[in-house]
Amino acid sequence: MFVHIRNLAFKYPNSKDNTINDFNLTIDQGEIISILGESGSGKSTILRLIAGLEMPTNGNIMVGDHCMCSNSTFTQPEKRGVGMVFQDYALFPHMTVEDNIKFGLQKWSRKDKKNRVGEVLELVNLEDYRKRYPFELSGGQQQRIALARALAPKPKLLLFDEPFSNLDADLQIRIREELRRIIKSTGVTSIFVTHDQDDSQALADRIVVLREGEVAQVGTAQEILGTDCNFADRMPVKPRVLSRV
Amino acid sequence: MKWFRSLKTTMNLWTVFSVIFVLLVLLPNLSIIVQFFAEPNENWLHIREYMLQNYIQNTLILVFFVGILTLFIGTSLAWIISAYDFPMRRFFQWGMILPLAIPPYIGAYTYHGILNYTGVIQTSLRNQFDVTVNQQYFNIMNMPGAIFILTIFLFPYVYTITKAFLARQSTALVENARILGSSSWRIYFRVVLPISRAAIIAGVSLVILEVLNDYGVVSYYGIQTFTTAIFQTWFGMGDLQSAVKLSGTLMVIVLGILVVERIARGRRQFSFTTTKVKLLQPVKLEGRKKWYAFSFCMFIFSIGFIIPVIQLIYWATMTYEQLFSHDFWQLIWNSVSVAFTASTIIVIMAVVISNFARLNRGMLAKTFPKITILGYSIPGAVIAVGVVTLFTALDRQLFGFYEWLGLEPTLLISTSLFMLVFAYVIRYLAVGYNSIESGFDRIGTNFTEASRMLGMSVTKSFFKVDMKLIRGAIFGGFILAFIDIMKELPLTLILRPFNFDTLATKAYQYAVDEMIQQAAIPSIFIILVSGIAIYVFHHVLEKE
Numbered sequence: 033m034f035v036h037i038r039n040l041a042f043k044y045p046n047s048k049d050n051t052i053n054d055f056n057l058t059i060d061q062g063e064i065i066s067i068l069g070e071s072g073s074g075k076s077t078i079l080r081l082i083a084g085l086e087m088p089t090n091g092n093i094m095v096g097d098h099c100m101c102s103n104s105t106f107t108q109p110e111k112r113g114v115g116m117v118f119q120d121y122a123l124f125p126h127m128t129v130e131d132n133i134k135f136g137l138q139k140w141s142r143k144d145k146k147n148r149v150g151e152v153l154e155l156v157n158l159e160d161y162r163k164r165y166p167f168e169l170s171g172g173q174q175q176r177i178a179l180a181r182a183l184a185p186k187p188k189l190l191l192f193d194e195p196f197s198n199l200d201a202d203l204q205i206r207i208r209e210e211l212r213r214i215i216k217s218t219g220v221t222s223i224f225v226t227h228d229q230d231d232s233q234a235l236a237d238r239i240v241v242l243r244e245g246e247v248a249q250v251g252t253a254q255e256i257l258g259t260d261c262n263f264a265d266r267m268p269v270k271p272r273v274l275s276r277v
Numbered sequence: 278m279k280w281f282r283s284l285k286t287t288m289n290l291w292t293v294f295s296v297i298f299v300l301l302v303l304l305p306n307l308s309i310i311v312q313f314f315a316e317p318n319e320n321w322l323h324i325r326e327y328m329l330q331n332y333i334q335n336t337l338i339l340v341f342f343v344g345i346l347t348l349f350i351g352t353s354l355a356w357i358i359s360a361y362d363f364p365m366r367r368f369f370q371w372g373m374i375l376p377l378a379i380p381p382y383i384g385a386y387t388y389h390g391i392l393n394y395t396g397v398i399q400t401s402l403r404n405q406f407d408v409t410v411n412q413q414y415f416n417i418m419n420m421p422g423a424i425f426i427l428t429i430f431l432f433p434y435v436y437t438i439t440k441a442f443l444a445r446q447s448t449a450l451v452e453n454a455r456i457l458g459s460s461s462w463r464i465y466f467r468v469v470l471p472i473s474r475a476a477i478i479a480g481v482s483l484v485i486l487e488v489l490n491d492y493g494v495v496s497y498y499g500i501q502t503f504t505t506a507i508f509q510t511w512f513g514m515g516d517l518q519s520a521v522k523l524s525g526t527l528m529v530i531v532l533g534i535l536v537v538e539r540i541a542r543g544r545r546q547f548s549f550t551t552t553k554v555k556l557l558q559p560v561k562l563e564g565r566k567k568w569y570a571f572s573f574c575m576f577i578f579s580i581g582f583i584i585p586v587i588q589l590i591y592w593a594t595m596t597y598e599q600l601f602s603h604d605f606w607q608l609i610w611n612s613v614s615v616a617f618t619a620s621t622i623i624v625i626m627a628v629v630i631s632n633f634a635r636l637n638r639g640m641l642a643k644t645f646p647k648i649t650i651l652g653y654s655i656p657g658a659v660i661a662v663g664v665v666t667l668f669t670a671l672d673r674q675l676f677g678f679y680e681w682l683g684l685e686p687t688l689l690i691s692t693s694l695f696m697l698v699f700a701y702v703i704r705y706l707a708v709g710y711n712s713i714e715s716g717f718d719r720i721g722t723n724f725t726e727a728s729r730m731l732g733m734s735v736t737k738s739f740f741k742v743d744m745k746l747i748r749g750a751i752f753g754g755f756i757l758a759f760i761d762i763m764k765e766l767p768l769t770l771i772l773r774p775f776n777f778d779t780l781a782t783k784a785y786q787y788a789v790d791e792m793i794q795q796a797a798i799p800s801i802f803i804i805l806v807s808g809i810a811i812y813v814f815h816h817v818l819e820k821e
């Protein structure tokens with residue numbers, strides 16, 4: 033097992049109940065996991081916990097052989113070697129595409145940096161956009177740059193928060209396929225969060241259904257979306273998938 | 278173990294420096310509070326018995342009338358200018374802030390100079406019309422005069438805050454009222470005043486705090502208030518201990534006002550809650566009405582800005598040789614260098630504390646911002662007393678150390694510029710802080726988090742990302758603090774080292790010494806710098 037999350041619990045200081053409750057998950061190396069749940073179920077919070085942007089009240093997280101956090105230790109986010117693509121991409125507006133990507137490569141030599149920028153831009157098919165500023169890119173391009181930036185430092189684990197929520201529907205379908213191709217070609221272990229079953233099905237090797245901060249189901253797309261006929265009752269999301277299978 | 282983990286991970290330089298800075302802000306105030314409860318001396322008993330009531334009474338009269346008058350002038354201007362279109366409206370939008378460029382003490386002696394026996398009005402009446410007036414009607418150096426001065430130079434606080442609110446938040450309500458055919462007066466009293474309650478209260482509170490802070494106007498006009506009493510007991514009677522008691526009492530009043538403000542505002546915030554703001558469209562006034570609106574604005578603008586400025590320029594033409602004297606340039610250098618130093622420190626402290634507060638959760642992160650802006654509510658004279666008592670105590674502790682160093686064993690820190698700068702920082706930290714905090718609010722924490730996910734520490738993220746993105750806010754905070762410090766009077770009068778003068782103290786000194794014409798050039802300089810800043814800010818803000 034590459035990623036190991038055990039008994040994770042978390043509570044925002046101003047909320048009454050636990051936002052995340054006894055969350056457990058193991059992930060294989062190179063696997064793509066989707067966390068599927070309705071809005072407010074705690075998906076972003078889980079990603080933030082794994083990233084180290086929040087400190088859990090209980091539980092531990094292992095990535096590779098490294099303990100990211102337990103009740104006695106806590107590794108700062110910048111030391112975790114975990115990458116993240118934010119919902120609104122968070123590309124630095126005052127830097128060019130190239131500088132955005134180089135940002136995560138501070139310890140690399142100048143030449144390696146340059147090569148790596150070329151590599152990841154090729155991967156996302158945007159080699160000609162090096163010198164552009166983020167505001168000069170379309171939404172889809174921004175997203176691919178955000179992906180390139182997150183991939184550049186070769187993270188052990190890559191997190192995506194609702195990667196398609198800011199894209200229009202047809203673009204979403206195209207990019208979904210491409211995203212899976214890119215992730216699989218780099219072999220990076222990834223977790224992405226969504227409220228859309230189609231996304232989960234198209235992208236993920238395994239799906240974790242999250243409800244009110246707890247794991248409701250874990251399994252392949254087939255197991256979760258394909259065979260469970262009661263799913264429509266339990267998931268308030270429109271079960272478009274069922275009609276298509 | 279868990280709390281230890283928490284402690285360990287949040288304990289970085291940002292936390293450490295935030296704690297130190299906040300303690301620095303707290304210390305002088307604590308120093309007053311501690312000594313407030315010390316055994317009273319005879320003088321204090323005397324003051325309390327015979328004079329305190331008078332101080333309280335005068336202070337409250339000032340606060341009450343200036344509060345009410347600025348409320349009506351500020352809100353009515355805000356309403357007329359945001360809801361109607363009439364000649365010169367675009368200019369008045371920012372022009373109405375300009376009276377703020379004239380510190381009230383400068384306004385006070387300028388108006389006295391205009392109205393007194395040798396002033397332009399009486400001389401013209403005598404020379405042209407052979408009329409000699411009853412001096413009583415032209416005497417401004419009394420309570421109503423002080424109320425007039427403070428009102429006319431402080432109302433822009435209410436005007437700006439209310440106008441910002443009305444322009445963005447009132448659209449739906451006002452448009453509804455218009456459709457229902459309400460008259461403008463009715464809308465003003467029934468809609469505008471109630472919905473902008475929180476904004477108005479915030480503006481009026483600022484005015485009140487400025488009134489409590491004022492020393493120049495009341496002492497020049499000979500009115501006994503808390504600030505003048507603090508000066509008198511301290512410098513007149515040499516009784517610092519009683520000055521501390523007075524300061525403590527004034528602090529209690531200030532805290533009372535802050536509490537009342539909180540309650541009056543209720544849970545309503547006047548911040549802009551919706552991101553989709555619809556701007557209020559001004560209605561074009563026609564015929565006589567448009568000239569009424571214009572005249573009202575022009576009248577206020579004239580007495581709040583044009584008249585005093587023209588008078589000062591006239592005086593300046595009589596004394597312009599000053600400009601070529603070494604002393605005058607020394608004054609500018611003094612003012613600019615202390616203001617520059619203090620504003621730089623303010624900006625650094627504000628950045629550290631606000632960055633800490635936004636990136637952390639928990640008690641400290643919540644309370645630090647509140648403590649940071651505390652100084653702005655506390656009158657300058659009180660801060661001065663706090664700082665002096667703190668530093669003399671410190672000097673006494675260091676007495677042996679000075680001796681050991683072979684220095685003339687004296688009061689080293691408590692007579693230095695260091696103390697003045699320190700006091701400025703405490704008093705105006707809030708000004709820089711608010712600007713920088715709003716800058717941070719605008720960019721959110723996403724960029725910082727993205728930077729950390731790419732391997733940068735909090736500190737590196739700050740320098741490579743956050744600082745670049747809030748440059749404007751940092752610069753804005755610096756300029757605002759700089760201008761406030763240049764204008765500052767009571768703190769500077771008390772804490773300046775021997776023979777150290779700033780533009781503000783010199784202008785005031787000339788006026789007190791009946792050399793009003795001489796005061797003009799330094800005053801104009803202060804007004805010019807503040808005026809330019811107001812212009813630039815308004816035009817930058819408008820674009821955003």
Ligand SMILES: Nc1ncnc2c1ncn2[C@@H]1O[C@H](COP(=O)(O)OP(=O)(O)O)[C@@H](O)[C@H]1O
Binds near residue numbers: 047
């Ligand atoms: N900063 C925060 N402070 C307090 N509560 C929060 C915060 N962020 C999220 N929450 C609450 O935690 C719950 C889970 O939020 P989130 O993880 O953002 O859900 P999702 O990403 O699945 O939509 C929600 O009820 C939300 O209101």
Ligand SMILES: [Mg+2]
Binds near residue numbers: 075076077194
């Ligand atoms: Mg979310």
